[in-house]
Each structure stands twice: as structure tokens, then as C-alpha cells.
Amino acid sequence: MTDHPRRMQVLQAIVEDYVASREPVGSKALVERHSLGVSSATVRNDMADLEDEGLIAAPHTSSGRIPTDKGYRYFVDRISEVRPLSxxxxxxxxxxxxxxxxxxxxxxxxxxxxxxxxxxxxxxxxxxxDSSVIRRVEFVLLSEQRLLAVMILSTGRVDQRVVYLNEPIDQPALDVLAQVFMTYLDNVSPYYLQHALTEIEAVIAPEHQGLAASLGNALQLLAEAGYQxxxxxxxxxxxxxxxxxxxxxxxxxxxxxxxxxxxxxxxxxxxxxxxxxxxxxxxxxxxxxxxxxxxxxxxxxxxxxxxxxxxxxxxxxxxxxxxxxxxxxxxxxxxxx
CATH class of the missing domain: 3.30.450.40 (GAF domain)
Incomplete structure (x- = not known):
């Protein structure tokens, strides 16, 4: 929806009235309750446009309109300031x-x-x-399609998890991947691991994307195990x-x-x-x-x-x-x- 000021005003009024009353909102009520400065017919046209764009909808039992999830999202994204508490x-x-x-x-x-x-x-x-950060991650091959993911934190905490693979890999290829992971994970707080994993995903070769995703998921589970x-x-x-x-x-x-x-x-x-x-x-x-x-x-x-x-x-x-x-x-x- 283009940022049409009056249409936004109509959407805001519908949201406010529906939140307050839990009743579908009609054009006549909007004109009576809000200083929109236009006729009911104009408001009905604005409401038709808002409905066409999926921002409001008509419950089948009423002639009024209620906000949709998309309408709430549009409203929330345009809240220009958040007032302080009283x-x-x-x-x-x-x-x-x-x-x-x-x-x-x-x-x-x-x-x-x-x-x-x-x-x-x-x-x-x-x-x-605590202020723990990742000091080292290791991937140790246990068999062709099974490995151990290890995460070591600056506090000395060591967590490990077995990862089952969809395809075989050898230890040298695994060591190369471990180096890539460490480039992005060294000194990173476990709380920010997900952001680093997104960066890793962008640089991993296509043929190793699936494996990297499995390794990243295992590390995320290890990090979450360390959260309070x-x-x-x-x-x-x-x-x-x-x-x-x-x-x-x-x-x-x-x-x-x-x-x-x-x-x-x-x-x-x-x-x-x-x-x-x-x-x-x-x-x-x-x-x-x-x-x-x-x-x-x-x-x-x-x-x-x-x-x-x-x-x-x-x-x-x-x-x-x-x-x-x-x-x-x-x-x-x-x-x-």
C-alpha cells in the first residue's frame, strides 16, 4: 500500500476501535468517532482500498471490517514513536x-x-x-557418516554432540570446514552464534552446504545447552x-x-x-x-x-x-x- 495519509488514518482508526471494542468497525462509526474530515462515502472507498490490499477484512457475520495480520503489521511498522510510561x-x-x-x-x-x-x-x-566466548570448535570423524562436534568456551566448559551425516566425508575435508567455522566463530559469544553461522553459510562451497548446515545446527544446540x-x-x-x-x-x-x-x-x-x-x-x-x-x-x-x-x-x-x-x-x- 502506498503511504496514503488518510488511508493510514482510517486503518489506524479501525485498529484502535477494534482493539477497544472487539466489534467489526463500519464507516459510519469511524466518521462519528474520529475527526477524519471526510464523508462516510469517502471512508467506504478508503476501506475498500484497504480491503483490496489485504489490510482489513469483513467477517462473514458483519458488514463492518476488522484488521488482518497484515493490517496490524502495517500499523505497527508505522508507529513513529513509542511513548514513555506514565x-x-x-x-x-x-x-x-x-x-x-x-x-x-x-x-x-x-x-x-x-x-x-x-x-x-x-x-x-x-x-x-557471564562473558564466555567460543575458543575452539572441532569436528572429529567417528565413522564415514558420523562425527563428533565439540565446542570449547573461554570458561573451560566443553560440550559435544554426535552428528549423523547424509553422505560420507573424510577427515581432511572436515578439517577444512572446521577452519572456515573457526574463522567466523573465534571469540564469539554463544548468544551470537546464529549470526556467525549465517555468515559461514554464505561462504561455504555449494557441495558442502548440506554438511555445513548439519554442523551449524549441532553447534547451535551445543550453544543453547550452555544458556541459562x-x-x-x-x-x-x-x-x-x-x-x-x-x-x-x-x-x-x-x-x-x-x-x-x-x-x-x-x-x-x-x-x-x-x-x-x-x-x-x-x-x-x-x-x-x-x-x-x-x-x-x-x-x-x-x-x-x-x-x-x-x-x-x-x-x-x-x-x-x-x-x-x-x-x-x-x-x-x-x-x-
Whole structure:
């Protein structure tokens, strides 16, 4: 969609009204509630254009319109600024977090206050507070189609994993690949391994792409084994407040949150935008989380750990983004470095 100012204003109004009311929005209501400065007929034309571009849709039971995932994405990408928390909100954060030096108390207090501020499920990943980096990776051939991947960290920690290959390879060819990996992985934090693996993929010869992908996956699993992969949740009951916001049962969403594996993978891959935030909407998420939106921000050393919320796509994105970013920044100030 071209950035047509009035059409963007109409989309914003539809998003705001639908988030507030959970009711499909019609042109007459938009004209009555918002200072659009045009007639209902003009608004209907704008809504038709927005629908043609897949940004809004008509539920079959109503003549009004609701935002699509694409519409929410378009809206979120054009939020020009993220407002600060109010004085009362900042006071609530300080009250919960300023009076404790215990990491577990800080983590528990943080998800509690974020859940209260957003009325969504709040999630926090424990920070990686050590500064370990990769010192060496080795690939040791065990048989023609089986090898041992070894990762050695600066702390002296050694992790290893057996890798099964789809095709045979000899040790000299494996040593060449190991040299390429070490060129990009030496002195890299395990938290930033995925970025380095992407760079490696770009320089590997085509005939070794499959093998390199298997090796990279093994190293990623080794790196993840070294994380303090603890996640705390608060406010899961908020999902049950509005089950009609989800196209399917909330059961699979609750299971994904409980198991944490999918959520950890998602948080690890989310990259921050110019606001210092990551927003994944609807089918941009994995599996059973494809019916939700996730707003997250990094905090702590290197912004490596994430804090965020999980909720329906019908979410108050500006307020949620504000709360997530503010609390992430506050955490970064009070945590040990």
C-alpha cells in the first residue's frame, strides 16, 4: 500500500476501535468517532482500498471490517514513536523492583508488573550474565557418516554432540570446514552464534552446504545447552479472558508456553527494530503461537536475554510496546553487569 495519509488514518482508526471494542468497525462509526474530515462515502472507498490490499477484512457475520495480520503489521511498522510510561506506571515498576537484590525476586517481580501493565501473558528469559566466548570448535570423524562436534568456551566448559551425516566425508575435508567455522566463530559469544553461522553459510562451497548446515545446527544446540535457559511466565490466565480472540482453542498456546522450547526459539530469533523492540504478528510466529502476537525487547549484557508479552493479535500495540521497552531498559540499569 502506498503511504496514503488518510488511508493510514482510517486503518489506524479501525485498529484502535477494534482493539477497544472487539466489534467489526463500519464507516459510519469511524466518521462519528474520529475527526477524519471526510464523508462516510469517502471512508467506504478508503476501506475498500484497504480491503483490496489485504489490510482489513469483513467477517462473514458483519458488514463492518476488522484488521488482518497484515493490517496490524502495517500499523505497527508505522508507529513513529513509542511513548514513555506514565508517572504512575513508572512508580509501580520501581516499587516492585527497586527493593530487591535477589535475581529470582527481580525476575518474578518483573513479569508480574509487565503482566499487570499489559493484561497479557508476560515472559522473561533469565540473562546470560557471564562473558564466555567460543575458543575452539572441532569436528572429529567417528565413522564415514558420523562425527563428533565439540565446542570449547573461554570458561573451560566443553560440550559435544554426535552428528549423523547424509553422505560420507573424510577427515581432511572436515578439517577444512572446521577452519572456515573457526574463522567466523573465534571469540564469539554463544548468544551470537546464529549470526556467525549465517555468515559461514554464505561462504561455504555449494557441495558442502548440506554438511555445513548439519554442523551449524549441532553447534547451535551445543550453544543453547550452555544458556541459562530459564523462562518465567505471569498472567497466563489473561489468555482465557477473551478466548474469542483466537481462531482455535487456547490449549495448544498454553502448551507451547508451558513447554517453552518454541517460545525460546522465537525469542532468540527476534531482532530489534529502531525502537529497540521486536514484534511478531500472527503467522509470523511458530506453530501454535501463530494465533498470537509477541512483543519483546532485549535487556542485560548485549541485550541477549529477552522480555516480552504474548497475547492475541487484537492487542493495544502502542501501549504494549511502551511497557515492554520501558521495563527492558529499567532492568538493564538495575542488573549487575
Amino acid at each position: 508517572v504512575a506506571e513508572r512508580r509501580a515498576v520501581r516499587t516492585l523492583l527497586d527493593n530487591s537484590d535477589d535475581m529470582d525476586d527481580i525476575m518474578a517481580g518483573t513479569v508480574q508488573v509487565l503482566s499487570q501493565l499489559t493484561r497479557q501473558v508476560a515472559v522473561i528469559q533469565y540473562p546470560q550474565l 535457559d530459564r523462562i518465567l511466565l505471569a498472567g497466563t490466565a489473561n489468555l482465557a479472558r477473551s478466548p474469542q480472540d483466537f481462531s482455535h482453542s487456547i490449549g495448544p498456546i498454553l502448551e507451547a508456553l508451558e513447554e517453552q522450547v518454541v517460545l525460546l526459539k522465537l525469542l532468540t530469533e527476534m531482532e530489534q527494530d529502531a525502537h529497540g523492540l521486536s514484534v511478531r504478528i500472527g503467522d509470523e510466529n511458530f506453530g501454535s503461537l501463530g494465533d498470537t502476537s509477541v512483543v519483546a525487547a532485549g535487556y542485560g549484557p548485549g541485550d541477549a536475554a529477552k522480555i516480552g508479552v504474548v497475547g492475541p493479535t487484537r492487542m493495544d500495540y502502542p501501549s504494549t510496546m511502551s511497557a515492554v521497552r520501558a521495563i527492558a531498559r529499567y532492568l538493564s540499569r538495575i542488573l549487575p553487569r
